Amino acid sequence: MAHDIAVIPGxxxxxxxxxxxxxxxxxxxEARGTTLAPTEFDWGSERYLEEGEMMPEDGLDRLxxxxxxxxxxxxxxxxxxxxxxxxxxxxxTKGFDQHVCRRxxxxxxxxxxxxxxxxxxxxxxxxxxxxxxGEYAHxxxxxxxxxxxxxxxxxxxxxxxxxxxxVRPAFEAAAAREGKLTNVTKxxxxxxxxxFWDDVVEEVSADYPGVEVERLLVDAASMDFVRRPEEFDVIxxxxxxxxxxxxxxxxxxxxxxxxxxxxxxxxxxxPSMFExxxxxxxxxxxxxxxxxxxxxxxxxxxxxxxxxxDVADALREGVAAQLAxxxxxxxxxxxxxxxxxxxxxxxxxxLLG
Ligand code: NAD
Ligand code: MN
Numbered sequence: 001m002a003h004d005i006a007v008i009p010g011x012x013x014x015x016x017x018x019x020x021x022x023x024x025x026x027x028x029x030e031a032r033g034t035t036l037a038p039t040e041f042d043w044g045s046e047r048y049l050e051e052g053e054m055m056p057e058d059g060l061d062r063l064x065x066x067x068x069x070x071x072x073x074x075x076x077x078x079x080x081x082x083x084x085x086x087x088x089x090x091x092x093t094k095g096f097d098q099h100v101c102r103r104x105x106x107x108x109x110x111x112x113x114x115x116x117x118x119x120x121x122x123x124x125x126x127x128x129x130x131x132x133x134g135e136y137a138h139x140x141x142x143x144x145x146x147x148x149x150x151x152x153x154x155x156x157x158x159x160x161x162x163x164x165x166x167v168r169p170a171f172e173a174a175a176a177r178e179g180k181l182t183n184v185t186k187x188x189x190x191x192x193x194x195x196f197w198d199d200v201v202e203e204v205s206a207d208y209p210g211v212e213v214e215r216l217l218v219d220a221a222s223m224d225f226v227r228r229p230e231e232f233d234v235i236x237x238x239x240x241x242x243x244x245x246x247x248x249x250x251x252x253x254x255x256x257x258x259x260x261x262x263x264x265x266x267x268x269x270x271p272s273m274f275e276x277x278x279x280x281x282x283x284x285x286x287x288x289x290x291x292x293x294x295x296x297x298x299x300x301x302x303x304x305x306x307x308x309x310d311v312a313d314a315l316r317e318g319v320a321a322q323l324a325x326x327x328x329x330x331x332x333x334x335x336x337x338x339x340x341x342x343x344x345x346x347x348x349x350x351l352l353g
Contacts, residue, residue, distance in 0.1 A: 012280025014072020129242025257291025
């Protein structure tokens, strides 16, 4: 099969990991009879600095015909973070109704967790993050700016439709995995949105009698990610809490450089978008040492979503084999001295000979 892929490298190390990882992914797919036809979009902060916009006004129209979108990362030292985020990533996730964000955390063999005593596969869970509303709804305002009376309001929005459409796939995933769903909220403090969220989880749970539901407040969940990560299976969380918890999930399973992510419209009406969990990492931009494996694993999720299971499996197995091999190059975030390019070229030899 052939698939049209919109590739948006974005900013910083996003450009470095995508330019190394995508050509490999494309060749691995081709070798298995799957054609990935990329179109690169040079959208991001450089464009913003020159033209005042992260992407063109008709950006979504231009992306709509693609089968999937691959995003590197956005974020630039000279552009405020809310401009980069609201100028590119959020318009795509919201505009294309990518309401489910799936972020797996898996401790691969050969990777050290900063937590002691965990073997490969013992940390293995997936966060389902609501991806279109909640705390990132972009509702609020500032009054009396700069004065002593200044007030800023930032509202969170939770709708029944969007909440249900996140919770149901999370239950489905739990039913297909270990049968456990952890519902993370802050319903003791946020008595409207989060209590509503708990109600929806309870209602939907009636349809999944085989799934055990655990309720945790987000502060306790943060502690338990460190104390007992092996007990988590599927986690359902709001946009903000899912965002925060998945950086924690990434580091306890070795590095944010290994953490992939899928922003999915499960109805398939619009293209889904795949991206590493990490950002543009100014601190290592230009050093050539960004870990490309989160991007390779994100591409594996993309190919699975496109129905190309064998390519998806090959990519994931290639990454797992490389990590398990002590003599293979690895980037500094996982204890090596290798470069982005060396890691990808080793993977190329493993997967394509
Ligand atoms: P970050 O994820 O960019 O970096 C956090 C830390 O992890 C840094 O020390 C960085 O060097 C390290 N790191 C990240 N990815 C790595 C990789 N592949 N290999 C090795 N080390 C890696 O987060 P930040 O520093 O908070 O944010 C930097 C910029 O990225 C900001 O502008 C922020 O808004 C943006 N950001 C964008 C996204 C996105 O595009 N989806 C996500 C998070 C942050
Ligand atoms: Mn994040």
